[in-house]
Structure formats: structure tokens, C-alpha cells
Amino acid sequence: MIINNNLQGIASVYANHRSTNKVAHTEREEVRSDEIHISSKAQNASEMLKKLNAMSDVRSDRVAELENMIAAGNYHVSSYDLASSMLNCRF
Numbered sequence: 001m002i003i004n005n006n007l008q009g010i011a012s013v014y015a016n017h018r019s020t021n022k023v024a025h026t027e028r029e030e031v032r033s034d035e036i037h038i039s040s041k042a043q044n045a046s047e048m049l050k051k052l053n054a055m056s057d058v059r060s061d062r063v064a065e066l067e068n069m070i071a072a073g074n075y076h077v078s079s080y081d082l083a084s085s086m087l088n089c090r091f
Helices: 007-031 040-054 060-072 079-088
Strands: none
């Protein structure tokens, strides 16, 4: 290719190419959009998980029952059950 003092013409071609390329690139970006679709089962599971997390870990009715049994002297645990629970508890 022979270039005869026509550098401005060539530079303008490259400049026009760059500007049209940028416009096409930005138009493609505007068309794309991210979407998320959550199924009704997942929504229900999320609601149930929120309800479970809101619940207390302490069963106050059972705690009150055991406190009353201990205070009355009626709470007895077999040594077998105690040993079994201790062996099943691994850290």
C-alpha cells in the first residue's frame, strides 16, 4: 500500500471507525440485562426458613416442666441413658 501525503484522510478513517465501534458497543450493552426468576417452591422454602430462624431454640414449656420435676425431686436419669448421651456427643 502506498500512502502519498494523505495522512489526515487515513487518520479520519480510523477515527470514524473507532467512534462507530464505540456506539455499537454501547448499544449492545443496553440490550443485555440480567434477570433472575425464583420459583414458587424456592419462595416458599425461603419463607419457611425465615420463620424457623425467627423461632426460639429454647422450648420454654419443656424447661419449666424439667425445673418443676427437679425442684420436686422427681427427675431421675438412668446411668445408661446418661452414658449413652455422653458417648454420642462428639466435639
